Amino acid sequence: EIVLTQSPGTVSLSPGERATLPCRASQSVNNNYLAWYQQKPGQAPRLLIYGASTRAPGIPDRFSGSGSGTDFTLTISRLEPEDSAVYYCQRYDISPPPFGQGTKVEIK
């Protein structure tokens, strides 16, 4: 089974700090087909990044994605209170397209 691992499960940071969220694939992701989503409590997920590093329309530039192969990172450069959410990575080069288990970002 091909899995995506997101660790730690929770990060707690202050406004203005940088958040670095890793996503590790058990097998290499082809063509950088890796997406990131944000989910706030009681809401649907929202696409942030696709193609490992392309921001979706309307996503603030404080969100950025990087990485290739098996190691990817979502960076939130300057945390704002509204960034409190769970962040999921997902690879879409294979079927079924798995999601990571998510990293919760708490704002102090």
Add this chain to the structure above:
Amino acid sequence: EVQLVESGGGLVEPGGSLRLSCEASGLTFSRYGMSWVRQAPGKGLEWVSSISRDGGETFYADSVKGRFTIFRDNSKNTMFLQMNSLRDEDAAIYFCAKIGQLGLWYFDVWGRGTLVTISS
């Protein structure tokens, strides 16, 4: 603005059936593949099923294969998920999601979800 609105969730007994609907607006529906993604209470996201633009190709997670059927009516801008032989582990919020550019299976628009509860 693209919108996806799910309906059809509810309380059903184990072994029962439900049909979920996803109505789309603000886009040319027939141009896009569509998917269902679910989220069990307090858990992460799980892809369930996808369908091609014309409905000719369908794909399922192993956990639902043979029990769920995805289909669409492009004349009504609506996608469906027929769920039979429901199990306790099928309890979740079911999200409708639009497949991304070039038919790549990332999900760029999501509905708000519909809750399926399994209980006797």
